[in-house]
Amino acid sequence: MDLRAASLVLPGRLAGVSLALRPGEVTAIVGPNGAGKSSLLSCLSGLLAPASGMVTGDGTPLDHLPPRERARRIGYLPQSPEVAWDVSVRTLVSLGRLPWQGSPLHRAHASAAEDEAAIARALAAMDLDPLAARPVSRLSGGERARALAARVLAGEPAWLLADEPLANLDLSHAAALVRLLRAQAEAGRGVVLVLHDLATAMNRADRVIVLDRGQVAADGPPHLALDPALVSRIWGIGARWLGDAGARALAVD
């Protein structure tokens, strides 16, 4: 499924954003605080309705899809997800399978074995096996972030939309999550990440969208979208890229 945004407007947040996102790629959305990144990701997930404009998946407006079908297609990890109940990590992750559960006669119904296998894959991918029985209230901030990411991964959606998924992770878990998301894209899924770390966007994304004051300021391959002159202008800093392709670092004055 492709994912398209047409002229999205949310007063004070998005000022006419149009994008065509492709599966099989890691797309990074970057921009200063308040640029509209989270608002755009919420609209792309179908959870926030724009005042005008439309988001479509393969030409179908997202609000025409039944909620479970939309959830099977689009997994969304918000910036500060709430955990409503103090369940175990395993139970939290298993909630990611809800979109696949329903009547056994339903076309998209998953068997219990498929659910178990997806939950096991997500727990292992986020290095949560030793914590699976632990109540969520007794996790560190980064462990909780990994559990919430695993919940989304367990749903095995066609699109993974994640708002600053690396923010609370240590270096090795952040690197593991980036590798996993790249592998998901290589397997044909769509991956869209809001990132603050421009070096991760430069080195690990296939495409970078720079948002500024609710508008797309640049959109393209990382080395073009993250041109130092544009970075300097939009973030209001002196910026230079150092090092070789794939391992660039941003030097900020």
Ligand SMILES: Nc1ncnc2c1ncn2[C@@H]1O[C@H](COP(=O)(O)OP(=O)(O)OP(=O)(O)O)[C@@H](O)[C@H]1O
């Ligand atoms: N629920 C809301 N209602 C109205 N305005 C909002 C709401 N949430 C955010 N805003 C405003 O919309 C603009 C864009 O916010 P958004 O959270 O999308 O930015 P962002 O780029 O994700 O920022 P950050 O990097 O700080 O997370 C900001 O000016 C913000 O103050």
